[in-house]
Amino acid sequence: MAEHTTDVNTITITFPDKHQRTYPAGTTGYEIASDISGRLANDALSITLNETVMDLDLPVRESGNIRINTWETNDGKMTFWHSSAHLLAEAVEALYPGVKLGIGPAIEQGFYYDIDFGDHAVSTEELPAIEKKMIELARSKSEYVRREISKDEAVNHYKKKEDPYKLDLLNELEDGTITFYTQGNFTDLCRGPHIPHTGKVKAVKLLSLAGAYWRGNSDNKQLTRIYGISFPKQKMLDEYLHMLEEARKRDHKKLGKELGLYMIDSMVGSGLPIWLPNGTVLRRSLEAFLRDEQINRGYQEVITPHIANLKLYETSGHYPYYKDSQYDPIQVDDEQYMMKPMNCPHHHRIYAREMHSYRDLPIRLSEFGTVYRYEQSGELNGLSRVRGFTQDDAHIYCTHDQLKEEIKNCIDLTQYVFSIFDMPVDIRLSFRDENEKKFGGKSEYWERAQREIREVADEMGLDYTVAEGEASFYGPKIDFIIRDAIGRKWQLGTVQLDYVMPERFDLTYMGSDNQKHRPVIIHRAPFGSMERFTSILIEHFAGNFPLWLSPLQVALLPVSDLFNAQANSYAKRLREAGIRAKVDDRSEQIGLKIREAETAKTPYMFVIGKREQENQTVSVRRHKTGDLGTFAFDEYLDKLSHEIKNRHLPDNIQ
Amino acid sequence: MAEHTTDVNTITITFPDKHQRTYPAGTTGYEIASDISGRLANDALSITLNETVMDLDLPVRESGNIRINTWETNDGKMTFWHSSAHLLAEAVEALYPGVKLGIGPAIEQGFYYDIDFGDHAVSTEELPAIEKKMIELARSKSEYVRREISKDEAVNHYKKKEDPYKLDLLNELEDGTITFYTQGNFTDLCRGPHIPHTGKVKAVKLLSLAGAYWRGNSDNKQLTRIYGISFPKQKMLDEYLHMLEEARKRDHKKLGKELGLYMIDSMVGSGLPIWLPNGTVLRRSLEAFLRDEQINRGYQEVITPHIANLKLYETSGHYPYYKDSQYDPIQVDDEQYMMKPMNCPHHHRIYAREMHSYRDLPIRLSEFGTVYRYEQSGELNGLSRVRGFTQDDAHIYCTHDQLKEEIKNCIDLTQYVFSIFDMPVDIRLSFRDENEKKFGGKSEYWERAQREIREVADEMGLDYTVAEGEASFYGPKIDFIIRDAIGRKWQLGTVQLDYVMPERFDLTYMGSDNQKHRPVIIHRAPFGSMERFTSILIEHFAGNFPLWLSPLQVALLPVSDLFNAQANSYAKRLREAGIRAKVDDRSEQIGLKIREAETAKTPYMFVIGKREQENQTVSVRRHKTGDLGTFAFDEYLDKLSHEIKNRHLPDNIQ
Secondary structure, three states: OOOOOOOOOEEEEEOOOOOEEEEEOOEEHHHHHHHHOHHHHHHOOEEEEOOEEEOOOOEEOOOEEEEEEOOOOHHHHHHHHHHHHHHHHHHHHHHOOOOEEOOOOEEOOEEEEEEEOOOOOOOHHHHHHHHHHHHHHHHOOOEOEEEEOOHHHHHHHHHHHOOHHHHHHHHOOOOOOOEEEEEOOEEEEOOOOOOOEHHHOOEEEEEEEEEEEHHHOOOOOEEEEEEEEEEOOHHHHHHHHHHHHHHHHHOHHHHHHHOOOEEOOOOOOOOOOEEOHHHHHHHHHHHHHHHHHHHHOOOEEOEOOOEEEHHHHHHHOHHHHOHHHOOOOEEEOOEEEEEOOOOHHHHHHHHOOOOOEHHHOOEEEEEEEEEEOOOOHHHOEOOOEOOEEEEEEEEEEEOHHHHHHHHHHHHHHHHHHHHHOOOOEEEEEEEOOOOOOOOOOOHHHHHHHHHHHHHHHHHOOOOEEEEEOOOOOOOOEEEEEEEOOOOOEEEEEEEEEEOOHHHHOOOOEEOOOOOEEOOEEEEEOOOOOHHHHHHHHHHHHOOOOOHHHOOOOEEEEEOOHHHHHHHHHHHHHHHHOOOOEEEOOOOOOHHHHHHHHHHOOOOEEEEEOHHHHHHOEEEEEEOOOEEEEEEEHHHHHHHHHHHHHOOOOOOOOO | OOOOOOOOOEEEEEOOOOOEEEEEOOEEHHHHHHHHOHHHHHHOOEEEEOOEEEOOOOEEOOOEEEEEEOOOOHHHHHHHHHHHHHHHHHHHHHHOOOOEEOOOOEEOOEEEEEEEOOOOOOOHHHHHHHHHHHHHHHHOOOEOEEEEOOHHHHHHHHHHHOOHHHHHHHHOOOOOOOEEEEEOOEEEEOOOOOOOEHHHOOEEEEEEEEEEEHHHOOOOOEEEEEEEEEEOOHHHHHHHHHHHHHHHHHOHHHHHHHOOOEEOOOOOOOOOOEEOHHHHHHHHHHHHHHHHHHHHOOOEEOEOOOEEEHHHHHHHOHHHHOHHHOOOOEEEOOEEEEEOOOOHHHHHHHHOOOOOEHHHOOEEEEEEEEEEOOOOHHHOEOOOEOOEEEEEEEEEEEOHHHHHHHHHHHHHHHHHHHHHOOOOEEEEEEEOOOOOOOOOOOHHHHHHHHHHHHHHHHHOOOOEEEEEOOOOOOOOEEEEEEEOOOOOEEEEEEEEEEOOHHHHOOOOEEOOOOOEEOOEEEEEOOOOOHHHHHHHHHHHHOOOOOHHHOOOOEEEEEOOHHHHHHHHHHHHHHHHOOOOEEEOOOOOOHHHHHHHHHHOOOOEEEEEOHHHHHHOEEEEEEOOOEEEEEEEHHHHHHHHHHHHHOOOOOOOOO
């Protein structure tokens, strides 16, 4: 392994695991990757050198930190999709000669290209032919060739091509910074970087068409935007399309409406969900579950108002610094009030209400606290992106000596909570970048806390990643990323240490040395927001909630009016046992009653006819499973109580 | 009984029960009262004729509605206390010759007089002597004699007396409207009315002294305000003073702080209570109790946002008509939002979300919904007068045919709820005044509803009063007035019919006739507001809550560190049974631990020593009662579970 050197003809490359190697200046990213392993070189799509993404075959002339970007990394995917956009443009030019091209970037999931098809109105039926052409061009394994070019030459190129959009873009570029990329017969004005060759693209799906004004300005011409996604393996595309289809079926906005969980009403307000009766049962069940669990773990619940004097947020520093995401203050007499953007300062004031001894700590204050944050109306989305939401918030005030134990408790609670929903949790420890100095709190606290967080994670046998430079200004944090039933990842609650607010709110405790000390604060919220978590839960279970969360748990279906009395008597018994039960006493066919209960995703149906009445039994149907047989009513009631109490997952999540 | 007549020499008097009598014009109130009964004439203090309160001995010259005001009526008390203020002034003039008098009105509880004592600074120690003088003067049974007087004569009177304040008052009066009242040696410029003679005043207590600027203007001289209260019986004063003392001890602001129930923090905001851990347990227990009871009675819970688009309140008509009690709107993009002043319109929009059949009705939507209403800062008071509070709100949407049953259910729920707290409920049916035309909804609906409300009240065997003219614009209502442990009355939840909002929100249901109909809405809230009800509950129980509401239910007190483990093991068992238990494991004397648990009003204390550990028993102490003896732990756990489940009242409310 090479030593760090200052020789101008060599460069020192630092890898993510901190090990370093030296290379002659001008070594390419591909060569560096090959030096690690042939396989890595083969999988590499680009490199990131000192936070700049570069082509693999570009000579590296400066020392620094390197990451070799494969498909598994975000930078790798972005390179892959950007190159796929070029491939799309090449295919379109080949099939529709004379089209004019706008821009074609990678996006979070795939890529698009804005294209002027002239008089031709492209339809989605034409997309398969374009996909086919893209795959054909990909198979030729054309290299993406980078060329630096003078502005004059670039302008001439596009004048000859009569492409007004690229000429418009060139207007804003300076000579000496312009590059072209060419693969096969296609050349594009582009800053790069790109993957080595088109052959890496093994599977393509063009997803949709949309109109897009040039430069987003409605005075300009509307181009056709083609959205697509591509993968290095056909199997990945298949899985992605399956996931898309599943996500469509599970869409919480669709299910939320069908199952009567929530509504958004323009007269009440955009981004302000109303929890309907079924959704309220679900939410109250989640709250009760977490509340009980928190009480068991020594939390104390509080309730604070939804508005607060501006002074509070000036003290915390949230105002005016986070002004853009907050609503305008409301004048009340000679004071200004604000819809609260967070619960923390309220809890800090509760802590500050009385003097605490070290013996009283830790103090764990929890609240289902509603906060308001401005979101642009275009970004609002069902329950997942809203303007008012309720956090399952808590703040733990503890001594530095208690920190390790408290972090352990927080991680344990979070893991326990998500295990109940069968959601695997990935853990990321977000630490500060040692070179970055802009952090609150003493350095020794940070070091101790980061060491202890690692120790806790190791002692608990966690599989975790460490993200340096991802800590907040206030302190290190632990992020939890859960995976849902169709493999999507969602970042939910964090555990966040805070060395700053104890200072700002002058929070103290009396130590065993009879001196005042600052406590550390831990902010934590396993669900994050009741609204967003519920949206994920709806999609995770596709609306087929575990029994304990189901708004209606048992539908009692008498086969005729003759058995309504028996059904009502069963329903009463179920309700007395705390089971949510309802009789469908309409004079309808039993088949229709069953179908409607299935559509409503009611977990259990009790069919009641002559035999059931005589024997005090019920014919049980399970949603999605069908007939389970006939059981003594009492026995089945006990079974359901047990299933609810133990929060069993349904056998049929998928 | 006399008939109505138009004879100019006779007047027709209508009594509250609608019966009428005619009298010669000029008959006095006293004579009219005597015509009813000698006892009534003896108890009478004044009359109210066509909403004007008058002296008993004044000739009545016009026909109209009469009420004979005894001590039991509000007008009667006001007359009594106003006359007592004159008695106070007479006593002060006798004891402190040369004092100058300001004004002396009756107030909600008693009366005051503003007096300029010149250079003398009156102290509270002088008040008993004044009280004594008042009683002495009262015993002389001086009549309050009314005299109409010209402005000139009145001005001369006060010029001679050198009284600048009365002269200032006279400035604003017009000749021909001025009256003097004289009792004994004291004459006052006064509009009246007064009681017949001072002898009615049997008991007096001067309560406090305060400074009061003449006419409330700080540029003027500060007078001495003497507050007092008086009664027609000594026993009433004794009871009142006892109640005052009890109220002082029970003050929810004092107990709220001592018991850690809530705090008001100027940095968070005036009138915005923060529920501390103990208060949150209490509130959550109340909510859970009512929620369960409501679920049993077919309510569905919803959760709506704390803000809403102004359009919603423009539709309901609450904006701009109730603008003064609402906070200023908040601009969000091109819309205006408001902190919600009520939950109703949100629920109406939920109802309007889908088409309803008559078979779906009644629909009962409930919410613990927080609303915001502006109150002047001087009027804010602990939990009882706040700027944001949570209503235990619900709206019932039903057909006219279902109304009677639903009203019955609402009354039954309210009575049940207050019976749990041992709070007797007085019921007032507030109907419209038939002569008053300004009401929403069809007249036939009103008549039917008022008839049915009466029928329900009679069928339920309720003891109720009817208040005509007290209905709201929207519909008739039922008010519930509860009495607390020290006899104070509080108006809490109402049941309010509403014929207007179904029109404004265009709410309909499909009837059995396949036509659209308007539902009726019932608004109801037994507690009214969680904040205000909690303030009443704290004072009602003097903080000695029933076990099910107590924030901490059992304090485990090991007699020494040796028994901490046993105490913790018991505490774990209690918590598993859902009982809130805490171990006092400090190395302190058992006497101190018991005293502190008593001060914290912890209902049960389990003392644990050697014998208890060996026998698996506990020594039980009950708050305020003391030692109950030694019991097997398991047995006592069951007893407490039973006491909680059945919401037993403590034996020692007082």
